Amino acid sequence: MQGLLGxxxxxxxxxxxxxxxxxxxxxxxxxxxxxxxxWPALLLLAVSPQLALLGLSRVHEFDDRAHPTLAGIG
Structure with missing residues (x-):
């Protein structure tokens, strides 16, 4: 572990x-x-993490709707 940290x-x-x-x-x-x-490339780099998080939250929302018992809803 020490070698990896170093x-x-x-x-x-x-x-x-x-x-x-x-x-x-x-x-x-x-x-x-x-x-x-x-500037367009710089703007894309600045905005892309927020877009990725937004997409992931929508995926979880659709998964919860598709499988309500797994999400603890139903």
Whole structure:
């Protein structure tokens, strides 16, 4: 278990360093206007978790209607 925790922490540190390095190069490019922001893709990334949760709640609602005794309704 200790080995897995250590490996996870090392991987997390490496990912955060990679993110900081990427941000160090991207932020000046964004400020100077040499890189265009894809606003529809950014909006889709921001909204997709809420859409997924909404879809899952509807699936559970249909399952409850299809099997009311399993859901404890009937």
């Amino acid at each position: 490996a996870t922490l090392i991987l997390l540190a490496a990912c955060s360093l990679a993110a900081m390095a990427t941000a160090a190069f991207r932020v000046p490019a964004l400020l100077w206007g040499t890189v265009a922001i894809q």
